[in-house]
Amino acid sequence: MTFAPIADPAAPLARRNPVAKLGAALLFSLPLIATVDPLTPALALLVELAVLPFFGVRYRALARRAAPLLLAAGGVLVTLTLFAAERSGTLLVSLGPFDITTGVLTSAAGLILRIFAVALPGIVVFATTDPTDLADALVQNAKAPARFAIGALAAFRLLPLLGQEWRSLTLARRARGVEAGHNPVVFASTAFALLVAALRRGGRLAVAMDARGFDSTAPRTHARRQHFTAADTALLTCAVTAATAILTLSLALGVFRPVVG
Known part of the structure; x- marks a missing residue:
């Protein structure tokens, strides 16, 4: 297994500061945890896949990196199908004591889409960032x-x-x-x-x-300078704006289902 970057380093968003990319991923994906409806993470996935070329990552390469998420998705589907406490909606299939309803499948779809919508930004960040640059940016910025x-x-x-x-x-x-x-x-x-x-x-x-002195409190110099520019601030702003727009659309359509309440 390799964790080396797989993106084109000349891509517009791949050149952004590692802290900016990490912060944008967190700001965009964390609000998705507030709801369990399937539409919100589906819209987020569409946005993530749409901007993927700007990070210089090919869809096939992303699919290879995200393949382990299929195991998590399968586990969620099986668990909810067998052990869901609420089985509302129309009955589709009855397997002995297990009733598969539209409500169960909707809940499973929402959770599975959330897994991909929350995980993909992190995968893209590490696929476009050199680990040494990320460590330097965390310290400097x-x-x-x-x-x-x-x-x-x-x-x-x-x-x-x-x-x-x-x-x-x-x-x-x-x-x-x-x-x-x-x-x-x-x-x-x-x-x-x-x-x-x-x-x-x-x-x-x-x-x-x-x-070798890595725990020293003496002032430390850096071989690689990491600069946080206006373009990095714009990336963070766009991430917040996109997440807010998705949640607003879900509320306007009446499909928003808060995790609590």
């Missing part, structure tokens, strides 16, 4: 603690190693005559070994970073 930003960058860089470590553990066990297959005990054992290895690597990395 968002005034985040350097220890936190650099530590998060190091952890992010180590994520692809987990896949390699898993393959190494699997091959080592296979060489000793232990074939995992579909055995949950062997799978759990391998996962625990991966967790222990990750904790040890993280501990060694933390000690090495402290030894």
